[in-house]
Amino acid sequence: MGDTVLCREGYGSSRVKKNYVSTNDGQLVVVDRSPTGTSVSHFFRSVFLPQGYPESVSQDYLEYQIWDTIQAFASSITGTLAAQAVLKGVGVGDENATVLAATMTWILKDGTGMLGRIVFTWLRGSSLDCNSKRWRLFADILNDLAIFIEILAPNFKSIFTPLVCTAGVCKSIVGVAGGATRAALTQHQARRNNMADVSAKDGSQETLVNLAALLCNLALIPLVTGRQTLIWFLYVIFTCLHLYANYSAVKCVVMETMNQSRLNLIVKDLLDSSHIPSIQQTNQSEPVVFSKLLCNSAKDLKELLLIYKENPYLLGLNLKQGEIYIALSEGSGTADQLQSCYQAEVINYVYENLYKNKTLHSSLSPIVRALEAGDVQGTLTASLAYTNSTIEAFRQGMLQQGWALDPVLLNANEWRARWDSDGVTDKKDF
Structure with a gap:
């Protein structure tokens, strides 16, 4: 045998x-x-790589990590050039420089950076999840700006400290925005509840890249020391590579969650062609620079209460300023947030195409007539009727395309209102 x-x-x-x-x-x-x-x-x-790769991560993982590796390498090179400039600026190699002056400059730089981190988190912390691609790219652009300031600072001795403090604030913002958006992207990439593993392996990859950059820097620094033209040439080259790699990285990410930009693209395509676009198509078209989205305001409250008295949200319109504003009720949920923003996007679509001689679907005619007449109340009533008649089909179409409708990242804050079905509102809740 x-x-x-x-x-x-x-x-x-x-x-x-x-x-x-x-x-x-x-x-x-x-x-x-x-x-x-x-x-x-x-x-x-x-x-x-995470355990179980490639099944344990999203399909965009490998492409994103390749671009992320390139940008990390480029950032390490320019970061070393900036560190050398800052050390020169605080007096390293200068016999006339004092330890006290260098220490005070460093303390002020770190202190202003800490304050900047706190203020930025207070002002923008809640929007980082909703627009993780945009904030990721913003963080890297700001990082390059900070490096530019640090390389430039030694040439302006009289304002060296304010310049490095400004760079410190920029880098602190980069730390907050970059760290938060990295967590959001890690959550997207982890497909087996393996966020810790994906995050840890990302850290290993970045460490390996930094080691490679360290070896390059050991050979590079002796060559560039004292040669400003070469330093600026390398800064421009590696900064361009850094920005291109970061742009490519965020553009290749394909997220299934809903934010305002993606919802805007989906509704436009739906009303143009009666077709809900795929996740891949929408993500490719999603802008990664900041644009004006929905605004908050409060006007003609009594009229809004009459229109929306049975609804879990109020949606108002300011035609003069081109603004849409939404207030959510205490009992509103994720589905209500999506519906209110869907209605806002319908109004926005009709408004944008009103004077383009574009033929709109007949179901949008009541909204068109109301907007042409400047009738805000009529626009809100017609758009609400259209929304109520199409929202369920919209949700089902989204699910069929693979979109995740819970949670939705529409940047709703924590303010909530309460009104009765007869339109009477307790003022203390506003």
Whole structure:
């Protein structure tokens, strides 16, 4: 009798294979059936990639990480150039410089950075989840600006400290925005409740990149010291690479969650072609620079209460300023947030196309007539009727395309109102 294979074992979708064989003499032997070189690649995969890759992460993971690696390398190079400039500015190598002056400059730089971190988190912390792509790109642009200021600062001795403090504030904002959006992207990439593993392996990848950049910097710094033209040339080259890599990184991310930008694109495509676009198509079209979205305001409250008295939200319109404002009730939920923003996008679509001689669907005619007449109340009533008649089909179409409708990242704050069905409102709740 020959050897008998009792069990075959494989590591996920990789080519690492093992057979457990029973020999003629009753021994159990493990036979490695992996192709040549697989063990080495398996080692590096296990060190730098999440367990279960690629099934355990989103489809955009690899492309994003490649661009992220490139941008991290470029940022490390320019960061070293900036560090050298700051050290020169505080007096390293200058016999006339004092330890006290250098220490005070460093303390002021760190202190203003801490204050900047607190203020930025207070002002913008709640919007980082909703627009993670935009804030990620914003953080990297601001990081390049901070590096520019630090390289420039030693040339202006009289205002060196204010300049490095400004750079410190910029870098503190980068830390908050970059860290928060990295967490949001990690949550998107982790598909097996493995956020910790994805985050840890991302840290390992970044450490490896920084080590590679460190070796380059060891060779680069002696060559550029004292040569300002070469320093600025390298800064421009690596900054352009850094920005391009970051733009490519955020553009390749395909998120299934709903935010205002993606909702805007979906509603436009739906009303143009009666078709809900795919997740991939919408993400490719999503802008990654800041644009004006819905605004908050409060006008003609009594009229709004009459129109929306049975609804869990109020939606108002200011035609003169082109603003839409929404107030949510105490009992409103995720579905109500989506519906209110859907109605706002319908009004916005009709408003944008009103004078473009574009033929709109007949179901939008009441909204068109009201807007042409400047009738705000009529516009709100007609758009609410249209929303109520189409919202369920809209939700079902979204689900069929694979969109996640809970949670929705529409940047709703914590203010909530309460009104009775007869339109009477307790003023203390506003």
